[in-house]
Amino acid sequence: MxxxxxxxxxxxxxxxxxIVRQGYRRVLESQGDLHVVAEADNAADAYSAFKVHEPDVVxxxxxxxxxxxxxxxxxxxxxxxxxxxxxxxxxxxAVLVKAAFNAxxxxxxxxxxxxxxxxxAIRSVARGERAMSDDIAHVLAEDSLSAGSVLDQxxxxxxxxxxxxxxxxTTEEIAAQLNLSVKTVxxxxxxxxxxxxxxxxxxxxxxxxxxxxxxx
Amino acid sequence: MxxxxxxxxxxxxxxxxxIVRQGYRRVLESQGDLHVVAEADNAADAYSAFKVHEPDVVxxxxxxxxxxxxxxxxxxxxxxxxxxxxxxxxxxxAVLVKAAFNAxxxxxxxxxxxxxxxxxAIRSVARGERAMSDDIAHVLAEDSLSAGSVLDQxxxxxxxxxxxxxxxxTTEEIAAQLNLSVKTVxxxxxxxxxxxxxxxxxxxxxxxxxxxxxxx
DNA sequence: TGGCAGCTCGGGCAAATTTCCCAAGCCGGA
DNA sequence: TCCGGCTTGGGAAATTTGCCCGAGCTGCCA
Numbered sequence: 001m002x003x004x005x006x007x008x009x010x011x012x013x014x015x016x017x018x019i020v021r022q023g024y025r026r027v028l029e030s031q032g033d034l035h036v037v038a039e040a041d042n043a044a045d046a047y048s049a050f051k052v053h054e055p056d057v058v059x060x061x062x063x064x065x066x067x068x069x070x071x072x073x074x075x076x077x078x079x080x081x082x083x084x085x086x087x088x089x090x091x092x093x094a095v096l097v098k099a100a101f102n103a104x105x106x107x108x109x110x111x112x113x114x115x116x117x118x119x120x121a122i123r124s125v126a127r128g129e130r131a132m133s134d135d136i137a138h139v140l141a142e143d144s145l146s147a148g149s150v151l152d153q154x155x156x157x158x159x160x161x162x163x164x165x166x167x168x169x170t171t172e173e174i175a176a177q178l179n180l181s182v183k184t185v186x187x188x189x190x191x192x193x194x195x196x197x198x199x200x201x202x203x204x205x206x207x208x209x210x211x212x213x214x215x216x
Numbered sequence: 217m218x219x220x221x222x223x224x225x226x227x228x229x230x231x232x233x234x235i236v237r238q239g240y241r242r243v244l245e246s247q248g249d250l251h252v253v254a255e256a257d258n259a260a261d262a263y264s265a266f267k268v269h270e271p272d273v274v275x276x277x278x279x280x281x282x283x284x285x286x287x288x289x290x291x292x293x294x295x296x297x298x299x300x301x302x303x304x305x306x307x308x309x310a311v312l313v314k315a316a317f318n319a320x321x322x323x324x325x326x327x328x329x330x331x332x333x334x335x336x337a338i339r340s341v342a343r344g345e346r347a348m349s350d351d352i353a354h355v356l357a358e359d360s361l362s363a364g365s366v367l368d369q370x371x372x373x374x375x376x377x378x379x380x381x382x383x384x385x386t387t388e389e390i391a392a393q394l395n396l397s398v399k400t401v402x403x404x405x406x407x408x409x410x411x412x413x414x415x416x417x418x419x420x421x422x423x424x425x426x427x428x429x430x431x432x
Numbered sequence: 433t434g435g436c437a438g439c440t441c442g443g444g445c446a447a448a449t450t451t452c453c454c455a456a457g458c459c460g461g462a
Numbered sequence: 463t464c465c466g467g468c469t470t471g472g473g474a475a476a477t478t479t480g481c482c483c484g485a486g487c488t489g490c491c492a
Binding site for chain 3: 467472476480485486492
């Protein structure tokens with residue numbers, strides 16, 4: 001991490017599609033100052049590769065098979081809190097973005113972004129700055145009326161209900177299970193959605209899965 | 217289409233992510249015999265670009281915003297039945313593969329494939345052959361032996377709506393995206409639930425994820 | 433050629449759920 | 463003690479769901 005300024009930025013590429021990785025690699029290396037030192041196609045390999053190469057920046061698609069990408073972010077950050085991780089994915093849901101930053105990401109860029117925006121984001125996070133693409137900033141701005149972290153702002157009961165809901169349980173089943181009135185569960189359901197910024201039950205499930213609350 | 221053998225293969229790239237297109241372009245052009253003559257990021261532009269350039273091969277990701285990629289395949293084939301279209305996407309669900317070939321695709325390669333497999337597939341379809349990656353062949357093989365997955369009982373439209381819904385889109389967004397009335401989307405939503413036996417939106421999302429329709 | 437089956441698209445309407453506002457009890461911290 | 467947050471639910475309007483219907487279209491099969 002020390003010789004960055006003179007030798008450029010070393011990058012670990014994490015994406016589950018080989019062709020996509022190959023394409024990124026070529027785009028990044030054509031920049032001159034960006035060097036892809038390793039690739040990985042899953043969370044576990046990403047962690048291993050990080051330990052070996054200690055790259056300046058990890059460019060990672062968080063939608064990978066197997067373990068959650070967010071989990072990978074947490075693992076890497078746990079090992080080295082100075083690690084810079086740029087999430088680079090097609091998703092642009094506020095809940096996911098917040099979850100990623102919450103897990104320790106330094107940047108979040110969607111694949112809809114112009115190539116120049118992506119390479120600039122890599123340079124930004126390499127300098128220790130936070131970076132995000134315009135569309136992400138817009139999404140977060142829209143969402144900003146309810147600031148805060150994603151799951152950390154949920155209480156015990158809310159998390160339990162979210163887990164059961166994401167697991168496929170109906171409102172009645174949850175109420176019976178927890179010995180609550182259906183009305184209360186409905187209110188929690190609504191409350192969780194507003195708190196997390198999820199606008200859809202499906203987004204809620206995806207959030208729960210991303211946070212490891214449920215497995216799919 | 218006639219001078220292919222001597223001048224190489226002209227390719228139209230269709231993918232909604234700029235960076236991804238840029239990467240593909242570099243990978244393909246490094247081959248020497250493959251030339252990207254145009255790019256498009258949606259179905260409508262793909263059709264326009266095809267009319268202008270009449271490329272040997274269209275390399276297309278069918279999961280794009282706006283009109284269905286399958287629709288684009290049909291449009292292009294309707295204009296020129298000799299058009300060669302190679303579907304190149306992250307999805308590997310049997311129903312989608314079958315739908316693509318049914319719409320007139322010449323090949324189906326997943327983004328999990330090795331770059332060499334992709335370029336070879338492009339050359340194959342340029343020669344008029346059918347091509348698919350190993351994993352797709354495997355999926356189709358499994359499918360031909362199985363009693364039929366849950367998704368097999370869903371129509372094209374139903375699958376598209378399920379994908380968008382599981383991806384977190386609201387009913388209104390899906391209706392706007394597909395140019396349908398909200399009521400129709402609601403009906404599809406209900407129909408999909410009854411057909412699949414899902415009793416909850418969350419179960420629907422899990423089902424879609426399990427079938428590879430969406431990644432979490 | 434006719435007919436049937438299946439997909440697509442939407443209207444209608446009662447029942448159910450969601451949305452949002454509200455109140456009250458409880459508990460821990462300032 | 464008081465404030466704030468969690469938990470629990472009521473109420474009422476808005477929306478969605480569940481289920482029924484028909485109509486247009488395409489493909490298939492006799």
